[in-house]
Amino acid sequence: MHVATQAPQPEAAQFSGFPGAAAAGAVPQTGPQSARPASIRCSFCRLPLLSSLVLLLFLVTGAQPAAGETNQQAVTKRIGYLEAGPFWLYERTWSAFQSAMARKDGIRCDYPQDAFISPGWAPENMKTLPDRAAELMRRNDLDLVVGMGTAAVKALLAANNGKTPILGMGMADPIAAGVVVSAQDSGVDNFTCRVTVDRWSSMFRVFYDVVRFRKMGIMYNDSPEGQVYSAVDDARAIASELGFSLAEYGGLSSSESAEECGKGLEALRAQGMDAFFIGPLNCFDIEGSSMAPLLGQLNAWKIPTFARDGSEYVKAGALMGFSTWDFAPTGQFLSNLAHAMLSGTQPRSLSMLVRSEPSIALNLATAKAIGFDFPFDVLVTADELHETITLPDPNANQ
Known part of the structure; x- marks a missing residue:
């Protein structure tokens, strides 16, 4: 950060005997001419100090880059x-x-x-x-x-x-x-x-602690990368630890299209899922056209949902999720x-x-629509509460 400072005034400007002193703003001395030699001698005896000050001033100001010089x-x-x-x-x-x-x-x-x-x-x-x-x-x-x-x-x-x-x-x-x-x-x-x-294991713990579902649905592309994206290993580990089961659908291609995801949700419903984890799938892209109808279908089925990727999804109708992705x-x-x-x-x-502490966003309108009552302590400790369902503006990030 560049801090502006007042440059010291040259010492010689205080003495009328130094050439250019008047031009520098010094007040000319008046009085007997006999006083002038002493003033002149005093000025010259201070020349080494003056030179040092001028040099210092040059170094201080000259070392600072001009505007735009850094770039x-x-x-x-x-x-x-x-x-x-x-x-x-x-x-x-x-x-x-x-x-x-x-x-x-x-x-x-x-x-x-x-x-x-x-x-x-x-x-x-x-x-x-x-x-x-x-x-x-x-x-x-x-x-x-x-x-x-x-x-x-x-x-x-x-x-x-x-x-x-x-x-x-x-x-x-x-x-x-x-x-x-x-x-x-x-x-x-x-x-x-x-x-x-530990971000994703915390996510599944929070979802289960709040909703207490029996079988959580999870959807993914059945490749090593696809399973990592959807945190499948973490979901399986936490399910085993906490005692709930998983309804899995691994039939998505790398495209993760809306049609594929629609079929996947139907398959998970047939398996008896009573909660659904919204992972980072292309069909649930917050800026895409298929997210809203898929989320609407889940809400129509009265399935509680947890969105991994921020409160934009909660605003759009997910029941809960990690809050704002900054x-x-x-x-x-x-x-x-x-x-x-x-x-x-x-x-x-x-x-x-x-290291980051997860924060939670809740949608009260979704809770009412699917008939879910948040525990009071969850409402009190939530970081974000949304009272309406608001779909994202498709032009917001263009």
Whole structure:
């Protein structure tokens, strides 16, 4: 932060005998001419002090960059990007990261269009992900490559050239996905990411403590990445620990289309689910067109729902969920990692661990619609209470 200070006035301006003193604003002396030699001698005897002050003033003011000079002198770094396909969490995380990087001193980021790769979620497009990852890792003009989502990060690590720094983002659980060795060690010298521990197990505990369901429905693409996205292992572990059962549907393709999800919900209902976990599925994309009718169907069946990804879903009609997903701190944390990597720090040496206390959002209108009464202590301790069902504005983030 630049703090403006008042520059010291040159010492010589106090003496009429120093050339230019009057021009500097000193008041000319009056009186006998015999006093002038003493004044002149005094001025010259102070010249070393004057020179020191002028030099100090020059160093203080000259060392400060002019407006815009910092950006002009910033080193340009080129950043590549890979995702399997578009998803609202990816878009907002990426935007928060770019905003945070723009505030960093000494570095100007360039995001080449030909280094932004998003093949798409269709199975035939997903097959190209390894080749697209290898394409980025072969390039010599990129200073950093971002992998957004578990599938993209795994593809980049499989094609790793061992040199270009890789930064992982948007992963549900890097540890469960086998992307990192532990919360303290990425296991790969040129790779790091953000790790939050125990978030998903806490989510299932909270949902069960409030609703006390018998069988929770969960839907996923039956691939290693798909099971990680939907926290299937955590759900199974907590179900075994707390004594409820799971109704599982693993028949989604990587597209996770509205039609597939509709069939999945019907199958889960046939299995007797009496609660449903809304995971990060494409059909439940908060900015997509299929989320509202799917959520409406669940409410019509009077099925309590828990949304993993923030209060936007609770506002839109989910019964409860983790409250506001604040992307700014996430973007700041990731930008700190990127800045350190681009400044020469080994990625593996950087701290990945983030600890966060979950906060809860509830929708009272949904509770009334499905005939559910929240316990009083839950209402008192909730972080957000929504009294209406409000669908998101599709143009809000365009």
